[in-house]
Amino acid sequence: MSRLDSFIRRLEAQRLLLNTTPDLVAGRDGLILELGLGNGRTWDHLREIHGGRRIVVFERRPSLPPHRLPAASDLVVGDLGETLEPFAARAGEPILLVHSDLGCGDPAIDAALGAWLGPVLARIVAPGGHVISDQPLATPGLDPLELPEGIGQGRYHLYRRA
Numbered sequence: 471m472s473r474l475d476s477f478i479r480r481l482e483a484q485r486l487l488l489n490t491t492p493d494l495v496a497g498r499d500g501l502i503l504e505l506g507l508g509n510g511r512t513w514d515h516l517r518e519i520h521g522g523r524r525i526v527v528f529e530r531r532p533s534l535p536p537h538r539l540p541a542a543s544d545l546v547v548g549d550l551g552e553t554l555e556p557f558a559a560r561a562g563e564p565i566l567l568v569h570s571d572l573g574c575g576d577p578a579i580d581a582a583l584g585a586w587l588g589p590v591l592a593r594i595v596a597p598g599g600h601v602i603s604d605q606p607l608a609t610p611g612l613d614p615l616e617l618p619e620g621i622g623q624g625r626y627h628l629y630r631r632a
């Protein structure tokens with residue numbers, strides 16, 4: 471498969487999975503976290519499908535023009551290693567859903583990130599909450615769920631916080 475085909479399949483998987491998330495949070499009050507703003511594509515999609523629910527975005531180097539950035543109150547700038555747990559400690563609302571799209575394509579860096587991030591998410595996501603991740607997060611307390619039909623095995627990952 472060419473890298474172009476692989477990229478397109480990744481985006482299709484992302485959209486399919488993100489489109490299931492309104493059902494995952496329905497009927498509960500709480501926050502959505504988007505880890506990795508990048509070009510803002512998935513944040514914008516989440517915004518569109520989640521109506522007025524608050525989505526807080528984490529990014530170490532926001533590089534979008536100001537009119538494309540989240541509101542300052544919903545953008546946490548800095549390395550996740552320093553920002554994520556302190557934010558969760560003061561959020562005052564349950565974290566119901568996290569979408570993590572942080573991979574840089576270097577297998578060693580991505581594996582190290584997944585190993586660090588999984589336990590943090592297991593601590594901060596509310597029981598019964600969900601994590602969608604581009605990286606596998608083999609972590610006690612995050613139970614892997616089956617992916618919706620149409621997403622290739624291993625292309626994206628869905629977990630439920632026990």
Ligand code: SAM
Pocket residue numbers: 505506507508509510511512513528529530531548549550551571572573
């Ligand atoms: N989901 C985005 C979109 O649809 O446009 C793409 C995200 S891009 C693949 C990954 C982003 O994660 C990059 O902007 C990078 O700067 C950010 N990132 C990676 N590791 C990070 C970390 N440890 N702390 C904060 N941001 C990080």
